[in-house]
Amino acid sequence: MSQTDEYRFQVNLGGMIDILANHLYSSPRVFIREILQNATDAITARKELRKTEAESRSLKEDNTLEDTASESNDYEGKVIVELSGAGDQQVLMIQDNGIGLSEEDIHRFLSIIGQSSKKGADLLTSETSFIGRFGIGLLSCFMVSDEIVVLTRSVKEGISMEWRGKPDGTYTIRRLETELPIGTQIYLRCKPGSEFYYEPAQVKDSLFYYGALLPYPVLLSVDGETKQVNLPSTSWMQDPEQLRSRRGEVLDLGYRLMGERFSDFIPLRTASGRTGGIAFILPRSVNLNSKRLHRVYLKHMLVSDKAENVLPEWAFFIKSLIWTDELQPTASREYFYENEQLDAVRSELGTCIRQELLRMAEYEPDRLQHWIRLHELSMKALAVEDDEFLRIMHRWFSFESTFGRRELSELIREAGGRPLHYTATVDEYRQITHVAAAQSMLVINGGYIYDSEILDKLHWIDATLQTERLSPEDVSLSFTGLTQEEHTKYYDVLRVMDAALQPMRCRAELKRFEPASLPVLYTISQDALTLRSMEHTVEETTSLFSNVLDSLKAGVQQNAGYSTLYFNLSNPVVARIFEATDTQMITAATEMMYVNALMMGHYPMNRSELGLMNRSVLHFINWGLGNGQNT
Numbered sequence: 048m049s050q051t052d053e054y055r056f057q058v059n060l061g062g063m064i065d066i067l068a069n070h071l072y073s074s075p076r077v078f079i080r081e082i083l084q085n086a087t088d089a090i091t092a093r094k095e096l097r098k099t100e101a102e103s104r105s106l107k108e109d110n111t112l113e114d115t116a117s118e119s120n121d122y123e124g125k126v127i128v129e130l131s132g133a134g135d136q137q138v139l140m141i142q143d144n145g146i147g148l149s150e151e152d153i154h155r156f157l158s159i160i161g162q163s164s165k166k167g168a169d170l171l172t173s174e175t176s177f178i179g180r181f182g183i184g185l186l187s188c189f190m191v192s193d194e195i196v197v198l199t200r201s202v203k204e205g206i207s208m209e210w211r212g213k214p215d216g217t218y219t220i221r222r223l224e225t226e227l228p229i230g231t232q233i234y235l236r237c238k239p240g241s242e243f244y245y246e247p248a249q250v251k252d253s254l255f256y257y258g259a260l261l262p263y264p265v266l267l268s269v270d271g272e273t274k275q276v277n278l279p280s281t282s283w284m285q286d287p288e289q290l291r292s293r294r295g296e297v298l299d300l301g302y303r304l305m306g307e308r309f310s311d312f313i314p315l316r317t318a319s320g321r322t323g324g325i326a327f328i329l330p331r332s333v334n335l336n337s338k339r340l341h342r343v344y345l346k347h348m349l350v351s352d353k354a355e356n357v358l359p360e361w362a363f364f365i366k367s368l369i370w371t372d373e374l375q376p377t378a379s380r381e382y383f384y385e386n387e388q389l390d391a392v393r394s395e396l397g398t399c400i401r402q403e404l405l406r407m408a409e410y411e412p413d414r415l416q417h418w419i420r421l422h423e424l425s426m427k428a429l430a431v432e433d434d435e436f437l438r439i440m441h442r443w444f445s446f447e448s449t450f451g452r453r454e455l456s457e458l459i460r461e462a463g464g465r466p467l468h469y470t471a472t473v474d475e476y477r478q479i480t481h482v483a484a485a486q487s488m489l490v491i492n493g494g495y496i497y498d499s500e501i502l503d504k505l506h507w508i509d510a511t512l513q514t515e516r517l518s519p520e521d522v523s524l525s526f527t528g529l530t531q532e533e534h535t536k537y538y539d540v541l542r543v544m545d546a547a548l549q550p551m552r553c554r555a556e557l558k559r560f561e562p563a564s565l566p567v568l569y570t571i572s573q574d575a576l577t578l579r580s581m582e583h584t585v586e587e588t589t590s591l592f593s594n595v596l597d598s599l600k601a602g603v604q605q606n607a608g609y610s611t612l613y614f615n616l617s618n619p620v621v622a623r624i625f626e627a628t629d630t631q632m633i634t635a636a637t638e639m640m641y642v643n644a645l646m647m648g649h650y651p652m653n654r655s656e657l658g659l660m661n662r663s664v665l666h667f668i669n670w671g672l673g674n675g676q677n678t
């Protein structure tokens with residue numbers, strides 16, 4: 048048997064940095080986030096240590112818990128960022144007064160890649176109060192510097208230490224003579240080509256971008272001038288009541304962090320209180336398919352300003368600012384794992400929004416109406432998909448109707464317990480709108496996108512809400528018929544009219560209806576309508592395709608009913624036609640009325656109908672001129 052030699056894997060640090068820079072992080076500027084994050088974790092660790100120490104002391108000395116809490120609260124975390132030098136001699140120093148690193152910590156955590164003092168038993172699922180867990184974040188500094196220098200003094204031991212690491216994987220450690228303050232200082236010297244990331248404005252922007260909500264001061268010192276970069280205490284953000292009472296400040300925060308001037312918002316908070324935020328209502332209407340980009344802070348640090356999955360899909364009219372301490376970020380820290388926890392949080396935040404909508408519907412209807420008007424089309428699209436949303440919003444949706452544009456709640460009231468009548472197409476609505484309005488009949492135009500689908504679904508969400516689709520033929524049922532004498536009197540004229548309309552598979556009927564100004568009403572069955580559009584297509588297509596259509600047409604033709612042209616005897620012109628005796632004149636008038644009705648109903652006319660129109664117009668001109676000569 049041959050001898051087996053055992054070797055250790057070697058890590059090519061340069062290669063790893065390349066992977067981080069080009070494949071994990073979206074921009075080199077994330078090094079600021081990683082350092083701020085480490086500082087935050089170090090401050091948290093120091094706070095926790097003080098708390099445990101105070102607790103064990105209080106147990107020994109029998110102090111009250113309040114004494115313990117106040118003792119652990121008298122420490123204030125702080126981060127100072129300093130820029131010095133110029134060009135490629137620029138140095139960025141980040142100092143925190145956190146827990147610091149002991150000599151042993153340096154060997155265990157700082158010098159071994161992938162080793163972290165912060166992870167729990169299970170790297171991905173166990174929870175800690177820290178943001179970091181992978182033990183790779185500090186490497187991001189090599190994207191902008193050829194050396195990382197860490198000066199540190201642990202709260203646990205008095206020795207001040209220096210660690211210097213290079214991207215080739217070498218590092219040095221030494222004890223310092225001077226005594227440093229407790230905490231850590233990181234020094235980065237600008238790497239050629241990275242000058243941009245050391246510009247004071249850039250550093251300031253990045254510190255604000257990632258750390259605006261950090262609960263301790265982050266100070267930036269440039270040319271001897273020191274200013275706080277992050278927002279002064281925003282702990283009130285976590286309390287929905289405070290958010291409501293600080294309306295102006297919240298809207299201002301929205302502008303500073305999200306760059307948009309919002310005018311309204313909904314406070315968010317899950318039952319556990321571990322996730323919450325502000326759901327800003329978009330002040331402009333948005334496409335339902337546009338990305339929903341939310342801004343999420345994990346333990347006060349920005350994780351992503353492009354998080355799509357923290358709110359339900361339907362909350363497209365909202366742009367939110369979310370804080371959480373429970374969601375699991377990915378290693379790039381730019382997204383969250385799509386896991387059960389995220390599912391639960393998303394649904395709880397969705398419930399907050401729903402409840403607020405319901406609350407508004409009850410107590411602030413004007414506010415709700417304003418939003419709906421802004422986002423109505425997208426909200427209707429959502430309501431078609433989501434019954435729960437439809438249930439909340441339906442009564443605020445507006446529809447065109449013969450009573451004007453009204454909210455559904457008003458229309459339901461007007462209908463007084465009777466079914467709501469609606470047309471399925473805009474053309475059908477156009478055909479009957481005058482007639483229905485003149486007869487004070489409530490008809491809703493369901494022809495616009497989503498409207499008839501919503502009307503169709505109403506009885507699913509409320510069994511008392513009945514709807515009925517109406518066709519123009521149904522409206523004709525409300526017309527007044529003629530007396531027996533009138534029937535006899537107008538029988539011959541009607542026969543002439545029928546004969547004139549026969550080639551168009553249309554029949555004439557004589558009724559009385561309102562408004563008197565409307566001479567005729569054209570109604571057509573669905574089959575007849577299909578046949579009409581097929582005929583129209585045949586006229587416009589190639590012979591091969593028209594053969595196919597012809598055979599389809601033959602099938603439909605057998606079933607297709609006639610359309611009907613209702614003449615309105617209450618209309619003075621129609622009344623005069625029925626007094627006429629000249630058959631030619633009656634025929635021409637009928638044809639004119641027919642094409643006029645088609646145009647009013649927006650039906651495309653076929654070739655023979657256009658010819659008909661031409662003929663009858665010429666006929667009337669001729670007749671008019673002849674009449675003129677006679678007088």
Ligand SMILES: Nc1ncnc2c1ncn2[C@@H]1O[C@H](COP(=O)(O)OP(=O)(O)OP(=O)(O)O)[C@@H](O)[C@H]1O
Nearest residue numbers: 085086089156163164179180181182183184185231
């Ligand atoms: N400012 C600091 N104060 C104290 N310890 C620090 C500081 N910065 C880094 N460390 C130590 O160095 C270790 C490695 O840091 P690094 O940023 O690489 O990883 P991490 O923060 O643990 O995890 P992640 O890769 O998820 O950010 C940390 O676990 C911590 O022990």
